[in-house]
Amino acid sequence: MAELRNIVVLTGAGISAESGIDTFRDAGGLWEKHRVEDVATPQGYERDPALVQRFYDARREAVQKVSPNPAHEALARLDREWEGGLLIVTQNVDDLHERAGASRVVHMHGELLSALCPICERRHRWTGPLIERPECPSCEARSLRPDVVWFGEMPYQMDRIYAALRRADLFVSIGTSGAVYPAAGFVRDAREYGARTLELNLERGEGSYWFDESQQGRAGELVPAWVDEVLRS
Numbered sequence: 001m002a003e004l005r006n007i008v009v010l011t012g013a014g015i016s017a018e019s020g021i022d023t024f025r026d027a028g029g030l031w032e033k034h035r036v037e038d039v040a041t042p043q044g045y046e047r048d049p050a051l052v053q054r055f056y057d058a059r060r061e062a063v064q065k066v067s068p069n070p071a072h073e074a075l076a077r078l079d080r081e082w083e084g085g086l087l088i089v090t091q092n093v094d095d096l097h098e099r100a101g102a103s104r105v106v107h108m109h110g111e112l113l114s115a116l117c118p119i120c121e122r123r124h125r126w127t128g129p130l131i132e133r134p135e136c137p138s139c140e141a142r143s144l145r146p147d148v149v150w151f152g153e154m155p156y157q158m159d160r161i162y163a164a165l166r167r168a169d170l171f172v173s174i175g176t177s178g179a180v181y182p183a184a185g186f187v188r189d190a191r192e193y194g195a196r197t198l199e200l201n202l203e204r205g206e207g208s209y210w211f212d213e214s215q216q217g218r219a220g221e222l223v224p225a226w227v228d229e230v231l232r233s
């Protein structure tokens with residue numbers, strides 16, 4: 001820990017599980033109830049926009065009823081108190097990192113509380129449903145879609161993420177199965193750039209092999225303990 005200065009944290013659905021948000025690939029997760037091809041691809045949206053809007057409208061409504069858990073709160077504390085470099089890269093579309101108080105956050109797969117207009121390419125904070133095809137506040141087109149990254153689309157802010165990975169002394173992955181690229185490749189990128197790597201996850205997965213250290217347990221317990229250790233160092 002002595003030379004630790006720049007930290008990149010990658011979070012996935014597992015960090016929000018204890019807040020009551022479904023993960024994707026666990027038993028009972030979202031991909032058991034919905035076909036990925038139908039709800040998380042541009043082709044699925046083209047085929048049946050109403051089905052996709054309903055899927056995201058329900059999740060947008062649900063996310064506003066839950067609260068950050070001790071893992072989000074611990075990362076927000078790290079953000080406040082860590083004087084070195086920090087980037088929290090989240091694959092999650094919920095806003096629980098921000099509601100816990102973190103600000104150095106990048107949403108690489110977009111945000112539920114945002115709507116994207118494919119006509120004028122503007123984004124708008126959005127808390128209500130999109131199923132009724134409301135007008136875009138900028139250009140008035142009735143084409144607003146969820147501002148999320150589907151399979152085959154380019155994740156957001158990749159330049160900023162890779163710049164942080166190049167500078168990182170420590171890369172920490174929390175609550176992600178490592179099944180989706182490019183996020184799943186960050187551990188190897190970080191290692192190549194010289195960072196130490198740590199995984200905090202409920203269980204070991206195929207990707208665990210790539211980490212210098214892997215700890216198993218609930219994010220709500222592991223993350224506060226890890227943040228305490230870093231801030232004491």
Ligand code: BJW
Binds near residue numbers: 180
């Ligand atoms: C707990 C816990 C607790 C539970 N405590 N832990 C080969 C190489 C490179 C790319 C590809 C490739 N083959 C195919 C691709 C492309 C594709 C891809 O990765 N496909 C895979 C299926 C192989 N990727 C893309 O298309 C991406 N775009 C792209 O690659 O563009 C080109 C490009 C290339 C190179 C550089 C840059 C760009 C886009 C991917 C978009 C993913 N979108 C989704 C939906 C977003 C909106 C929404 O939320 O609906 O993102 S899919 C879904 O999976 C969502 C998630 O963010 C993402 C990751 O899931 P996550 O977070 O890991 O959740 P789970 O459920 O899988 O895991 C939860 C974990 O938590 C588990 O391990 C549990 O054990 C654990 N857990 N409770 C701690 N209490």
